[in-house]
Amino acid sequence: MIRSPPRLVEEVVNRYVERCIPYAVMFELTYECNLKCRHCYVTGDGGVELSSDEIKGILDQLAEMGAIFLAFTGGEIFTREDLFEIAWYAKRKGFLLTFMTNGTLITPETIREIKKLKPVKFEFSLYGACAETHDYITRVDGSFKRTIEAIRGLTGDGIEVTVKTILMNSNIRECNEMEAFARELGVHPRMNPGLSPRRDGSSEPLQYDLSFEEMVEYLPEDDGDLMLGYLSEKKTSERFICKAGKAGCCISPGGIVYPCVMMPIPVGDLREKSFKEIWHTNPARELKRLRNLRSDDLTTCNTCDLAPYCIRCPGVVYLETGDLTGASSSACRYAEWKRYSGNQRDTVMQRTGSALLGQAVL
């Protein structure tokens, strides 16, 4: 009657994907933010923010549909005065909560409330190992200090704290220091070179993107689990098609449903229709198309030599090209570096191996 084998998580997720049940939902509670990060991809969709009661109504629907993982993101979620009212409601509805924040508005009182609430995960954005770098990127003096204070306040109480860093040309020189700093703080570091255009199509953030030369110079050859170390775990065909629009979705502050936070393809308005109607009963043409997308449709990427090294994200591809089936120039560049660094490492190992063999023979 009960099944609990180790691979059951994967099996359950697959079941959600096959039946298009939203397993994980990103809920953007607000577009307001107190920082002005240079690389930020967020642009508003013009809607009026949902009220607390409207959000609770949507959470009821999501729970009814089977959603389990719920991430609150923004904008900056702590700009909403009703954040805890919403979060406690979500907790009582049985969601596993993740908070995504810059941490700068977190006070000692907030920390006490968070510890009572106990979200499963807390994710902070940190863009440098020192104030000079981080505050340059956020364009707000003192933001580094406040973020670090919040991180220190939240670690060690059974909440999984992750520090997320987008690597760009303005912070890549501190890559190693950032990892060491995160470990010193007692949090999980997660770094990636994944800049994308803004959701309105503006390519302004891409001026901060890493060049191939910067990757060669600064990225560690063996990025392990620090940066997308899952490359080898999945087949290319599985990696190139994601769960967006099937088991994952994003809801904007104004109640517009998107397949993913990185895919500005509106598929329904929760002020006009129920989630069930948008997701199941009468899905939009764009949603059906996304669900029907197969690995074979990605003709450019599937036949590419770089495919084994590639971290192609359909959302970034869409933001870069306006099409879900094309190639992403940033993913291509990263894959080129990945292949290059792998070759370099192999060469070094061959040389080292020869030297050792030479000694042994002597």
Next chain:
Amino acid sequence: MVSLHSYPARSDDLVWRMVDGEVVILTTDGNEVHTLNRVGSEIWDLSDGTKNLEEIASLICERFEVSSEESCADALEFAEELSLKNILQVTKGSSDD
């Protein structure tokens, strides 16, 4: 010791969802998952702490057209297994004292 007079109640320390008639249970850290088949899901749904296993077995008997012996055995097995995993809290009924 679980008996037909025991009252099963779902533990507060987990989250669960009914997906296509089958229950998916997760620990609150999201790291452990269990699924229940349709009979197990029905027993789970009835395990609200107000009915004992005998009453639950009787309802299962009606809903799944199985014999009374079978439904009692299923209910007992279910409660024993899930209480061992701390997924279900089982309190003694008055006849157990």
